[in-house]
Amino acid sequence: NTELEKSSVVIAGGGSTYTPGIILMLLEHLDRFPLRKIKFYDNDPQRQKVIADACEIMIHKKHPEIEFLATCDPEEAFTDVDFVMAHIRVGKYKMRELDEKIPLKYGVVGQETCGPGGIAYGMRSIQGVLELVDYMEKYSPDAWLLNYSNPAAIVAEATRRLRPKSKILNICDMPISIENNMLKILGYEKRSDIITQYYGLNHFGWWYGVRSRDGKDLMPELKKHVKEMGYFIPSDADEAKQHGDSSWNETYRMAKDIYAIDPDTLPNTYLKYYLLPDTVVKHSDINYTRANQVMDTREKEVFTACREIAKNNAFEGHELSLDEHASYIVDLATALKFNTYARMLLIVENNGVIENFDKTAMVEVPCLVTSSGPQPLSVGTIPTFQKGMMEEQAAVEKLVVDAWMEGSYQKLWQAIALSKTVPSVTVAKQILDDLYEVNKEYWPELK
Numbered sequence: 001n002t003e004l005e006k007s008s009v010v011i012a013g014g015g016s017t018y019t020p021g022i023i024l025m026l027l028e029h030l031d032r033f034p035l036r037k038i039k040f041y042d043n044d045p046q047r048q049k050v051i052a053d054a055c056e057i058m059i060h061k062k063h064p065e066i067e068f069l070a071t072c073d074p075e076e077a078f079t080d081v082d083f084v085m086a087h088i089r090v091g092k093y094k095m096r097e098l099d100e101k102i103p104l105k106y107g108v109v110g111q112e113t114c115g116p117g118g119i120a121y122g123m124r125s126i127q128g129v130l131e132l133v134d135y136m137e138k139y140s141p142d143a144w145l146l147n148y149s150n151p152a153a154i155v156a157e158a159t160r161r162l163r164p165k166s167k168i169l170n171i172c173d174m175p176i177s178i179e180n181n182m183l184k185i186l187g188y189e190k191r192s193d194i195i196t197q198y199y200g201l202n203h204f205g206w207w208y209g210v211r212s213r214d215g216k217d218l219m220p221e222l223k224k225h226v227k228e229m230g231y232f233i234p235s236d237a238d239e240a241k242q243h244g245d246s247s248w249n250e251t252y253r254m255a256k257d258i259y260a261i262d263p264d265t266l267p268n269t270y271l272k273y274y275l276l277p278d279t280v281v282k283h284s285d286i287n288y289t290r291a292n293q294v295m296d297t298r299e300k301e302v303f304t305a306c307r308e309i310a311k312n313n314a315f316e317g318h319e320l321s322l323d324e325h326a327s328y329i330v331d332l333a334t335a336l337k338f339n340t341y342a343r344m345l346l347i348v349e350n351n352g353v354i355e356n357f358d359k360t361a362m363v364e365v366p367c368l369v370t371s372s373g374p375q376p377l378s379v380g381t382i383p384t385f386q387k388g389m390m391e392e393q394a395a396v397e398k399l400v401v402d403a404w405m406e407g408s409y410q411k412l413w414q415a416i417a418l419s420k421t422v423p424s425v426t427v428a429k430q431i432l433d434d435l436y437e438v439n440k441e442y443w444p445e446l447k
C-alpha cells in the first residue's frame with residue numbers, strides 16, 4: 001500500500017455556485033485523490049469571499065492539514081499547483097439572462113450554450129479561459145487545466161487554435177447526467193457497470209452503443225424506454241436536485257421526440273434546441289428564463305448557506321449538498337496524475353477519430369486518459385444525418401473563433417445565421433446587433 005502523492009489544486013471561478021459542492025466532493029474522494037493544498041481564484045473578490053469563508057470552515061473542520069487560500073492575485077493562485085479546475089462564467093448571471101432573452105425577443109431559442117446566446121457567451125469566455133491558460137503556463141507550467149466552463153465547444157476550438165500546445169482538457173457533465181439516468185432505467189448501480197459508445201460535438205452528440213460489463217447489448221431496453229418517455233424517470237419526479245428539477249424532467253422527456261427522428265441512436269438532450277426549436281421557444285417565458293430560475297434558487301440557496309456557515313463558524317445542518325455527479329472531475333484528475341487509463345468522454349481534436357469528419361473539428365468522444373493526456377478511441381464513419389448536423393454546427397463554432405480572432409462582424413453574423421436555431425440572415429443580424437450592444441465590455445471590437 002504505497003502512499004499516493006498529494007496534489008495542489010486551484011479552483012478558478014472560486015465564487016461559482018458549484019464551488020461548495022465540488023469542495024465537498026473533493027473531500028469525499030481524498031483516498032484516491034489526496035490533496036495538500038486547495039486554492040480559489042476569481043476576479044470578483046466580494047463574490048468569492050462569501051464562498052471561500054464557508055469552504056475554509058468546511059475544509060478545516062475535517063482536514064486541518066490541507067492548506068487553503070482564496071485570492072484574486074494570479075501569481076498567488078497559480079503558483080505551485082498541479083491542477084486548475086476551471087468553472088468561470090464571464091459576465092455572470094446578468095449576462096446569461098441577456099443571452100437568453102435577446103434571441104427570444106426574435107422568436108429564437110434563448111439558451112446558455114446553444115444558438116445565439118451560446119455564441120455571445122463564447123465571445124465572452126474565450127478571453128477568460130485563455131487568461132487562465134496563460135497564468136497556469138507562467139506560474140505552474142507542468143499543471144493541467146481541466147475546463148468545464150461553458151460554452152465548452154467554442155472554448156475548446158479557441159484553445160485548439162490559439163494555445164495548441166497547452167495542457168488543457170475540456171469536459172462536460174451532461175452525458176454523465178444522462179448516463180446516470182440510463183443506469184436507473186437499466187437497474188444498474190455504477191457508471192462503470194456500463195460501457196457506452198458516443199460521438200458528436202459538445203452538447204451535440206449521440207450514443208450508438210451501450211453494453212454491460214459482460215457484453216450484453218443494452219440498447220434495445222434503453223430504446224424502448226426512450227421511445228416512451230425519453231430519459232425521464234417517473235420516480236425522480238419529486239426530486240428537486242440539480243438536473244432533476246422540473247425543467248430538467250421536461251428536458252429528459254423531450255428526448256423522446258428527438259429520438260424519433262433517428263431510432264438507431266440515443267440523443268444528447270441538448271439536441272432539442274436544434275431539432276425542436278419551435279417547441280422550445282413556445283415553452284419559454286421571455287420574462288423568466290433559466291437564468292432567473294437559477295438566480296432565484298441555486299444561487300440564492302448556495303450564498304445563503306455559505307453566509308450561515310461563516311456566521312456560525314459551524315458546518316453542521318447546512319443546506320449545501322455534495323456534488324457527487326461532479327466526481328468525474330476527480331476521475332479525470334486521478335487519471336492524469338496516476339495514469340489510470342480511465343475511459344472518459346472528452347472534447348478533443350478529431351484527427352481521424354471520426355473518419356468521415358473534419359480532422360480539425362473539436363469532437364466529443366471516448367478517450368483513455370493517461371498521464372500524458374487523452375488517447376481517443378476510434379469511432380469510424382458516422383451516418384449522413386448526424387454528419388450533416390455536425391458539419392453545420394462545427395462551422396458555427398469555427399466562425400465564432402474566427403470572428404473573435406479577427407474582430408470580424410461579418411464572420412459573427414455568418415456564425416449566428418448558420419446556427420440551426422436561427423431562421424434567416426435578417427433575424428441573425430438583428431440578434432447580433434442587440435447582443436453586440438450589451439456585450440461591448442466583453443467582446444473584442446468588431447469591424
Ligand code: NAD
Pocket residue numbers: 012013014015016017018019041042043044047048087088089090091092093128129131148149150151173326
Ligand atoms: P457563477 O456565476 O456562479 O460562477 C462563476 C464565477 O466565475 C463567478 O464567481 C465569477 O466572478 C467568476 N469569473 C467570471 N469571469 C472570470 C474570470 N475572467 N476570471 C476568474 N473568474 C471569473 O456561475 P456558475 O453557474 O457556477 O457556472 C460556472 C461555470 O461552470 C459556467 O460556465 C457553467 O456553464 C459551468 N458548468 C459547470 C458545471 C459543473 O459540473 N461544475 C456544470 C454545468 C456548467
Ligand code: LMR
Pocket residue numbers: 112290294
Ligand atoms: C444550470 O445553471 O443549471 C446550467 O448549468 C445548465 C442549464 O442549462 O441551465
